[in-house]
Amino acid sequence: MAGVKVKLRKRGSFEHEIPNMSSETPLRMLVFGSSSRDQISLTHSVLGPDVFTADEVNISATKKSSGVVQERNITLVNTPNLQDNDLPESVLHKELRKAVCFSSPGPHAVVIVLDPFHLTSDTMNILKPVVHYFGDRVLKHTLIVLYHERDLTTLSIEDEVKKNKSFRELAEKCVQNYLFFNEEKNRTQGSQKQALFAKVEDMVSEHGIFSNPEFKDAEKRIQIEERFLRKSKEKEIREMFKVLENEHSGEALVSEFKKYEEKIQLECREKAELAVADKLGFTVRVVDYAVAVGKGAFVGALLGFAIGPEGMAVGAAIGAALGGVLGGAANAVWSYINNSFADAHKGTA
Template identity: 85%
Template sequence: MAAVKGKALRRGSSGHDRPNISSETPLRMLVFGSSCRDQISLTHSVLGPDVFTADEVNISATKKSAGVVQERNITLVNTPNLQDNVLPDSVLHKELRKAVCFSSPGPHAVVIVLDPFHLTSDTMNTLKPVVHHFGDRVLKHTLIVLYHERGLTSIEDEVKKNKSFRELAEKCGQNYLFFNEEINQTEGSQTHALFAKVDEMVSEHGMFSNLEFKDAEKRIQTEERFLRKSKEKEIRETCKVLENEHSGDALLSELMKYEGKVQLECREKAELAVADKLGFTVRLVDYAVAVGKGAFVGALLGFAIGHEGMAVGAAIGAALGGVLGGAASAAWSYIYNSFTYAQKGTA
């Protein structure tokens, strides 16, 4: 569950809004990495050492951590490390659904943490699952963080000569940052630079969102309202207790703190609940846009006879929609994915 410090996080904007970024704007970052150690170390550097315990050396499940850093509400959503874990497709799909819900209505940046001393031809593989799940457009919102603990500045010149890194940086629009832990421990300047770079990216491209995030956010808000309603009696009773114990400004302060606590609790429970429910239907929405209405209608026609029928209906609809709309390659891709997800029974 989320490790939370400080006040409740305010919600960010959705879609492709380009907000005026200020030092008070909350930031949500979705974190991937070339190793669990690098992910955990960066999270410790930004949020503090109590986020991950000493026993946690592996990230095999999505984890949301939040805190107030340099007077900003910061949320880091660490995804399972795919270099250190071999996860079944069904488990990975579930964890990425959680990542979507935990960073909804969308991350301000997708952070790829790399070790600058170990950049190999496999470095590009770190990016593949991100693009596979979120699409090519996520690259505009991807920031490469080259995390290292040693106070070496010469490493930057060596990294820039590395062919694998140059290819990766090119795909991510040259959005990269060297994060020197040794310097950060005394000055906090590296964390500040990280926030500034994310702010710069958001000012240019807005936060990342797609149909999956938008659908998740709608579901989360609905679940939040349901949870809030179920707590109405408890909320009324707690407010009465506070009114009996406090007055004036002190009462207002206590009521605001309690309201923030209720909001945060309902939000976190809603995110978990929706993450468990999301699945094939969300993937279907994304594919419908990519392929066209033909595939979407075909899938709906097949829905009445289950996942297998859904895949068949999608295949027929995709073929017709693809041909009529000039999207044959997308249609065949949709057909393949429809059968794949139907066979695995992801839901």
């Protein structure tokens, strides 16, 4: 194989939180939604209709979809839709581990797809699993996409949506990162996709990609697994090079081998992601909340311990509120309180 060397592309480094977002940088988006239909519709709009088949109407397992859009590599990782599914906790953990691996070394944005015509008082609840599994820091990396197909002006829709209290609260938690996506305009002009990519780039320029210990651990493990898989294919690669060498020469040989090399690299990456997903775990997020809200949460929990688990959860919530007021960590307080009361409810059910 002398004379033909195709270097593997260097994976994202964790040393630089804010990467240079050139047109060659692949965009990774981790997608949640208020319904499977919304998620599938947005994915079709961005990547094309072949991503999901006609009979796929419910997203019950994490799915990674990639394509080249406007000369750019785009990856959407759709998580199971929690509103359409009643998944056991063990299954949900497994699917979210896959989501971490599929979007490693970290998504450029966590996208929440909503129907602007069906915003209810429960809309806020869509953030709970996101914060619970990824920590409250994910909120500044979260983009709300209000997807609609109706032939109405964006301005009239915005006016109505901004009157909705639940949406205003949701937008506040996500530091006002939201975007209206008109499918009809996207079909005729393609401008909506460009607006989506531009918004994500703006968020990355300000905050960098989203990462946490799970993503960093996943990426390290995936790279190790990739090297192992690549090693096991060395004989196959040498044999393929001989075949290509008999059919091509010069630049044509380099080009064909590079295509084959990229195919092998993609296969190894996908297999490595699946292998690591089975082994990855989630860190208990109480640690993140405690750091954000101060010692008040732990003090409250200790005060409530004397009256049992429910009292402990309520005490922790009150303590978190006090700690948050003192520390100014409103988002962390909100997420901690929600989880504390939810845990208390489970404990008494």
